[in-house]
Amino acid sequence: MSNPLLEAHELPPFSHIRPEHVEPAIRELIARNKAAIEDLLAQPGTPDWDSLPQRIEDLDDDLARAWSPVSHLNGVLNSEALRQAYSACLPLLSEYNTWVGQHRGLYEAYQAIADSPAFADLAQAQQQALSNALRDFRLAGVALPEAEQRRYAALQQELSELSSRFTDNVLDATNAWTRKASAEELTGLPESALAVARQAAQQRGEEGYLLTLDFPCLFPVLTYCENRALREEIYTANVTRASETGPHAGQWDNGPLIEDILTRRKELASLLGYPDYAALSLATKMADSTEQVVTFLEELAERSLPQARREWQELATYAREQHGVETLEPWDVGYYSEKLRQHTFDVSQEAIRPYLPMPRVLAGLFTVVERLYGVTVVELEDFDRYHPDVRLFEVREAGTPIARFYLDLYARSHKRGGAWMDDCRIRRRLADGSLQLPVAYLVCNFTPPVDGQPSLLTENEMTTLFHEFGHGLHHMLTQQQVAAVSGINGVAWDAVELPSQFLENWCYEREALAFISGHVDSGEPLPDALLEKMLAARHFQAGMQMVRQLEFALFDFRLHRDWGQDGVSVQGVLDAVREQVTVVPVVPFNRFQHSFSHIFGGGYAAGYYSYKWAEVLSADAFSRFEEEGIFNPRTGAEFRRHILEAGGSRQAMDLFVAFRGREPEIDALLRHTGIAA
Incomplete structure (x- = not known):
């Protein structure tokens, strides 16, 4: 049979891809590639x-x-058959990548190019790509004895499979929990949340309301539901997902997988001569040492904790004095925080949503990008969709297409939670001299449209959309023509969040909100009074939010630094970090780590600190726009040239200094996040 994954297509032929196509295509391509590499090396x-x-x-x-659309579909349209096909390919791809990385002849050929007089004549991007490749050969164990190379290969294969199983368990555990609820039980929920629960029930052929652990349902229940017992029930189900406790205790328990993953990562680091996996992870990052990372996080904690503690006391006092709640439980925090927010600023998150209908926010985002970088975005209609929600857009400069992106915005079952950008096509110069234009996937899990009405975004969903589009711009506006340093490729992992966090700033600028917002019925932008309240409330509980992120970052980094030492356990590290930086009490059954996919199923192992590291860069970069004008075209052009277009062609710090004129300063972050310096 013909296999669409082996055919040349300008864009992925999603509707033609079947699970049975996947493994044969990947096997054939790997075999082809291995033979081609040997042929290349045999040339005189x-x-x-x-x-x-x-x-x-x-x-x-x-x-x-071939692999990109398969990997994408596995995340956004997961099925048992596709999952099995995807999983069957992971060891094949791991083996192939290790085979390439440990190929002595290929390594020596690359080294010969780097050592040749012709190296000096190569473009900066080519030199950087070669330098990165030689580093990656060493990190793949090219210099190890044969027995240790085999062990490295086995570890990589096992880690690939373990991480995939971790992610599958989280998805299955999330999908497994549902609960029918009556209107009385849901007292306090806004109509938008009730509509989501009604629609969830209808999709399963049921009457009434159905609660799930998808964020568009979970968040409103924890924030608005007056029924404390129901809040406790959904909170418990959420924080015990994929664990040995909770409503599905032991069914998809990630606990043993976490330990297996950590043990293999530790062994991998040891094979390559690193003391721990945290040190190994820094080989491709901006940060110089594990000490520097821990010091950075602890300094942020030290400067944020006093404010976080004040905010917690304020919340506890408010709940006790105004609502008679003597002890705040974790399932009370979101609920009373929202009440305190409304009490303090006279604005609810729900009051803002009618001014953030998806079509208006999306058009506003495109206007921001056009004013900053001079590019326009046009929707395309004729393309191969994998789901009715999916849209395709083209980015143009002076009328000429320069990139495209898929937009998949709404939560649904069998779709991985969270939000992300991934590459579908990389900008690169082909062997025939033509230019391949970049294509991105942009994925979110927003509240879907209900009853023919457009989706009304929360403030948080608006910033998430801008965040992911910032990643997309990094991929799509690159001017690099060498794949290894094109877009986000080759960018230090702790700098990769710079363009994404940077773009979020426009969500809180009056001049931008004038066209980003528009009432769903009248089209009127946010009224001045409501806008003032929204901006005033922007940094509500900023200290508590900061230390929560620092808890995740310190847990991740210390766990990967200390694993394998006597007496070190996952829960022990987490408890110690919480003792140091947490202000909100934690219940003993909380198993947050069992669904921490960023570090056990994604690319952020010993790298979650990157969010805060890059936030220092993004806050400081934006401060230049504050000084020169948020839509200053010259400043926008310089950010585009030095950051977005450069990709991974130069060191991240060099690019930042080229734009800012100096190295980054932490005070901009504290100011931007509303923490008193």
């Missing part, structure tokens, strides 16, 4: 850029064109 003469790295890049792209 000294290799140069065009005869080797360029050709390897072509082979990588062939494999990526």
